Amino acid sequence: MKYALFLGEETITYQEAYIRIEQISNNIQYYAREESFIGVPTTRCIEEILFVMAILKSGKAYLPIDFKYPKKRLTSIINNSGLSFCLTTQADEELARNEGLTTIGISGDNP
Numbered sequence: 001m002k003y004a005l006f007l008g009e010e011t012i013t014y015q016e017a018y019i020r021i022e023q024i025s026n027n028i029q030y031y032a033r034e035e036s037f038i039g040v041p042t043t044r045c046i047e048e049i050l051f052v053m054a055i056l057k058s059g060k061a062y063l064p065i066d067f068k069y070p071k072k073r074l075t076s077i078i079n080n081s082g083l084s085f086c087l088t089t090q091a092d093e094e095l096a097r098n099e100g101l102t103t104i105g106i107s108g109d110n111p
Helices: 014-031 046-057 071-081 090-098
Strands: 003-007 010-013 037-041 061-065 085-087 102-104
Touching: 003 014, 003 046, 010 014, 010 046, 014 046, 014 085, 014 102, 037 046, 037 090, 046 061, 046 085, 061 071, 090 102
Parallel strands: 037 061, 037 085, 085 102
Antiparallel strands: 003 010
8 A cells, every 4th residue: 555644553544644634625715715824833743744734735834933942032933924723733833823823723622
């Protein structure tokens, strides 16, 4: 079997990647249609790559967000950029919301 992405023991096929990118892109278009760019957590995972691909498929730009930055710096980045939306996994969802960002789930979840 050919894999599109793998990280450690986690793998994803090209077909699975295509389906997930479509789902995420549709969520972006539904929830953040008017946004020019979307935040992407820098947590290393397969979803990070899928997020970037879905954002680009949606015709938008992405802004990497490292939630491990000091609070003041993170707040400054978000405020200066005008970032409102962030794609998240469950691991980063609470961190994003604590920064005032509206989260977009990866499978049909509501922000």
